[in-house]
Amino acid sequence: MKTAISNIYEHPLFDELKLRLDTPAMTALREALLQQLWTGATGGVVLGHARSGKTTAIEQLGPELVMRDQRPIPYHHFTVPPRDRQTINSLCRSLCISTKHRITNHSKVEPMIDSVLHHFLDQCCRAQSDRFVLFVDEGQRLSLDQCRLFTEFYDVMRNPHRVLLTVFFVVNIDEAEHLLERVKSNAYAHIYGRFFHQLIAFHGLRSEADVRYCLKQYDQLRYPQGGPTYTEAFLPNAVKRGWRLASLSADLWRVYRDYQRRYHIPSWGMQYFVAAVNVLLTDYLSKKGPKAFNDKIVHNAIQVSGLIPSLVQVAS
Amino acid sequence: MSEFGINLGLAWQRPFESDFAMVRRFLIANPAQTWRQLRQALRQRVDKPGSSVDAIDILRNQHVRQQCGTSIDTKVAYRRQCPECAASLYHSPFFALPWLSLCPLHWRPLTTTCPECRQPWPSTDELPYRECALCGLPSSGQLAKRVIVFPLPSSYQLFQELEQLARREQRHGYLLGAFEGSAAWQCCEMMSPSYPAYLSSSWRPELRRWRNHVQIPSGKVFHRSDRLQPAQSLLDFVYLAENRLWLNGTQRVVLNKIIRLANVSLNHHLHIANYHHLDLAALIDGPPPCPLCMAISLWFMNCQSLPYHWTHYRDVDQYPFCLQTGVEGFYKPAPQTTLFDGDDFFGTDMKFQKWSYRRDLEQSFMLMLEICTNLFRARRELHDDSLTKTITLNRDLGMTRYFDQYFYREGDHFHLLYRERSPLARIPELLPKGLRRVCSSYREYAREHAQQFYNFHQPLMDGALSATQYGQLARSFMQYLLGTEYTRYVENINLLTNAYQYLNTTLDRNTGGLTSLTRW
Numbered sequence: 001m002k003t004a005i006s007n008i009y010e011h012p013l014f015d016e017l018k019l020r021l022d023t024p025a026m027t028a029l030r031e032a033l034l035q036q037l038w039t040g041a042t043g044g045v046v047l048g049h050a051r052s053g054k055t056t057a058i059e060q061l062g063p064e065l066v067m068r069d070q071r072p073i074p075y076h077h078f079t080v081p082p083r084d085r086q087t088i089n090s091l092c093r094s095l096c097i098s099t100k101h102r103i104t105n106h107s108k109v110e111p112m113i114d115s116v117l118h119h120f121l122d123q124c125c126r127a128q129s130d131r132f133v134l135f136v137d138e139g140q141r142l143s144l145d146q147c148r149l150f151t152e153f154y155d156v157m158r159n160p161h162r163v164l165l166t167v168f169f170v171v172n173i174d175e176a177e178h179l180l181e182r183v184k185s186n187a188y189a190h191i192y193g194r195f196f197h198q199l200i201a202f203h204g205l206r207s208e209a210d211v212r213y214c215l216k217q218y219d220q221l222r223y224p225q226g227g228p229t230y231t232e233a234f235l236p237n238a239v240k241r242g243w244r245l246a247s248l249s250a251d252l253w254r255v256y257r258d259y260q261r262r263y264h265i266p267s268w269g270m271q272y273f274v275a276a277v278n279v280l281l282t283d284y285l286s287k288k289g290p291k292a293f294n295d296k297i298v299h300n301a302i303q304v305s306g307l308i309p310s311l312v313q314v315a316s
Numbered sequence: 317m318s319e320f321g322i323n324l325g326l327a328w329q330r331p332f333e334s335d336f337a338m339v340r341r342f343l344i345a346n347p348a349q350t351w352r353q354l355r356q357a358l359r360q361r362v363d364k365p366g367s368s369v370d371a372i373d374i375l376r377n378q379h380v381r382q383q384c385g386t387s388i389d390t391k392v393a394y395r396r397q398c399p400e401c402a403a404s405l406y407h408s409p410f411f412a413l414p415w416l417s418l419c420p421l422h423w424r425p426l427t428t429t430c431p432e433c434r435q436p437w438p439s440t441d442e443l444p445y446r447e448c449a450l451c452g453l454p455s456s457g458q459l460a461k462r463v464i465v466f467p468l469p470s471s472y473q474l475f476q477e478l479e480q481l482a483r484r485e486q487r488h489g490y491l492l493g494a495f496e497g498s499a500a501w502q503c504c505e506m507m508s509p510s511y512p513a514y515l516s517s518s519w520r521p522e523l524r525r526w527r528n529h530v531q532i533p534s535g536k537v538f539h540r541s542d543r544l545q546p547a548q549s550l551l552d553f554v555y556l557a558e559n560r561l562w563l564n565g566t567q568r569v570v571l572n573k574i575i576r577l578a579n580v581s582l583n584h585h586l587h588i589a590n591y592h593h594l595d596l597a598a599l600i601d602g603p604p605p606c607p608l609c610m611a612i613s614l615w616f617m618n619c620q621s622l623p624y625h626w627t628h629y630r631d632v633d634q635y636p637f638c639l640q641t642g643v644e645g646f647y648k649p650a651p652q653t654t655l656f657d658g659d660d661f662f663g664t665d666m667k668f669q670k671w672s673y674r675r676d677l678e679q680s681f682m683l684m685l686e687i688c689t690n691l692f693r694a695r696r697e698l699h700d701d702s703l704t705k706t707i708t709l710n711r712d713l714g715m716t717r718y719f720d721q722y723f724y725r726e727g728d729h730f731h732l733l734y735r736e737r738s739p740l741a742r743i744p745e746l747l748p749k750g751l752r753r754v755c756s757s758y759r760e761y762a763r764e765h766a767q768q769f770y771n772f773h774q775p776l777m778d779g780a781l782s783a784t785q786y787g788q789l790a791r792s793f794m795q796y797l798l799g800t801e802y803t804r805y806v807e808n809i810n811l812l813t814n815a816y817q818y819l820n821t822t823l824d825r826n827t828g829g830l831t832s833l834t835r836w
Contacts, residue, residue: 100321118345125326
């Protein structure tokens with residue numbers, strides 16, 4: 001029995017935050033993270049281009065982190081906010097805000113550090129885990145001196161609590177070049193050795209197989225639970241006849257490749273891919289049917305997704 | 317105010333920890349907030365009535381708090397701590413047990429002061445203001461510098477054993493009732509000094525190992541037990557309490573024991589007199605009364621009034637200095653005790669009760685002596701303008717060290733533990749020096765200045781009193797009670813008159829009977 005959708009606009013395809021697609025890069029990242037965690041690594045850097053889906057991947061992978069014995073590993077996802085002053089104090093304040101700890105204008109650094117530390121340790125105790133993972137998103141916004149704070153966290157959690165802290169910096173490769181170069185100097189050897197030694201690359205979609213892998217999920221994922229697949233929700237008759245969205249992967253990839261060559265795009269960022277496919281499915285195909293599919297529709301969808309920079313320029 | 321994150325300091329959580337430890341690590345885990353803010357946050361989060369400690373307990377995600385025995389006062393348990401445990405933010409309510417001298421985790425002596433700042437261990441209210449890194453609220457940085465080795469789970473085995481004992485203690489509800497008096501026997505709870513002696517009878521092998529490790533002192537403890545006899549109510553055993561001849565006989569035996577001790581050991585000649593005129597002003601103005609003579613007088617009047625009626629029993633103890641210092645009556649030796657647990661009543665056999673009453677009389681004398689000695693010593697501190705100053709006169713049983721009797725029930729047996737074979741042996745310890753001079757000067761002063769009130773005065777002979785002599789003494793005491801000066805204290809003069817007549821006739825008829833009772 002199929003469950004009906006009361007309001008079609010509640011569908012995950014209309015809500016980017018609800019839509020969770022697994023990608024080959026995400027699978028690779030999951031494996032890389034688990035490999036690091038299971039070997040007792042103290043940290044690493046997840047590198048990727050802007051809008052490639054790093055944050056979404058981390059949000060999705062965080063609850064999936066487990067030890068070898070399948071015990072979940074507690075984690076905290078912290079996004080570094082842009083600040084005009086890159087100080088330990090400002091970082092502590094941001095951390096306190098992210099852990100929902102109350103701070104005042106006069107809050108001092110040490111109590112703030114302790115509050116955050118005990119927050120992490122409490123989570124470890126609740127999960128009965130001796131590991132803790134801290135994802136520092138937008139790590140390129142940090143100065144290297146601010147990174148020292150994470151070494152302090154590491155030290156205090158290790159002694160006397162015997163909890164191993166693993167810090168993964170999630171950075172935008174285009175902006176982090178300077179940071180990654182400087183950290184290699186001897187002055188920051190203790191930071192480099194702990195957190196910047198292992199680099200994990202994260203990409204968007206880079207082949208037709210990647211595109212097919214993602215489109216297949218549109219044909220498999222269901223909303224609501226036990227309801228129609230994502231594709232079926234918008235093209236019920238076509239799906240009944242045996243049509244699948246994954247069959248468009250070659251055409252989609254071919255059209256995208258034109259743009260990739262023209263604009264030197266390293267990979268198809270998940271945000272743009274999802275936007276394009278969602279527009280294609282919900283706006284074009286659902287109204288005109290699969291038979292109306294052609295390259296022009298794909299071009300339109302890709303352009304609507306925002307992959308291509310706007311050609312309109314402000315007149316000087 | 318929006319909700320903000322609060323930590324529970326779970327990383328420092330250990331088994332069998334006290335409420336104090338829980339609050340301490342909670343404060344350490346939330347250094348940026350004040351205790352007031354935290355309490356407010358706890359109230360917001362936990363929508364249940366209860367203390368902040370209960371709220372923390374609920375928030376720590378259904379971790380069941382290890383409850384300790386009811387006899388352990390968890391509020392003051394923080395006063396004894398192990399420095400090593402304090403460094404790792406741990407404290408157990410079992411540290412409050414007076415007979416536990418070493419920490420079972422570190423085998424270090426439990427102390428009442430912090431070895432670093434030399435101050436008494438802080439309470440939860442004092443914690444935020446204590447700057448010492450050992451006993452206050454250390455930061456994570458300070459804690460990281462210490463070499464803290466968390467004990468293995470097996471180290472908490474003794475606590476586990478003790479907790480089981482505490483749970484057993486919680487289950488029973490034994491109370492000791494007394495007929496026309498007080499029961500000086502206290503239930504042998506975990507906080508009792510005699511608890512190790514009680515344990516020695518039921519030490520399991522695994523617990524016996526701990527006894528040596530943590531140096532639990534066994535001490536010399538006497539033990540007496542008797543089979544319990546079920547009864548319908550407390551009144552099923554009143555036959556002994558109503559036997560006035562027997563009561564008088566037992567009192568005489570104890571009095572003779574005190575006389576002998578005073579004559580032989582202290583070379584002191586006792587006098588029984590009335591002190592119903594003595595108030596704090598008289599204590600300051602005149603020479604102090606001899607504590608030994610005063611104690612024996614108060615004791616004699618107290619127990620001599622017992623056989624007649626409870627109203628006299630209460631009124632006889634109405635001394636002006638008692639009223640001024642807030643002492644409401646003295647301990648009444650109970651000739652009859654009954655154990656009850658809910659609606660179940662039990663009694664012991666006659667022989668056991670006679671023995672226990674005689675011991676009770678001795679205990680009550682020791683209490684009197686302690687009160688009189690305290691009054692004697694406190695007199696030096698009294699001034700005209702501070703007459704109302706409170707003097708510690710051991711108002712209740714728990715405060716005196718001379719009540720060393722603890723009972724427990726095991727099956728159908730009633731057990732009694734006690735440290736001294738005869739409590740009277742400790743009389744010399746209590747008394748101040750130069751007693752003879754004090755005694756004579758007070759008597760002279762009382763004769764001169766309070767002649768009209770000082771109207772009962774009986775010097776006791778050096779030797780033991782015979783039954784007839786004791787009877788004479790009791791008769792003169794009754795005459796004194798019937799005297800005009802004292803009647804203001806007596807509520808029911810008719811009852812007292814009847815009692816006096818009864819005494820006269822009984823003494824005339826049964827002098828021989830009294831003699832025979834001395835064997836008890």
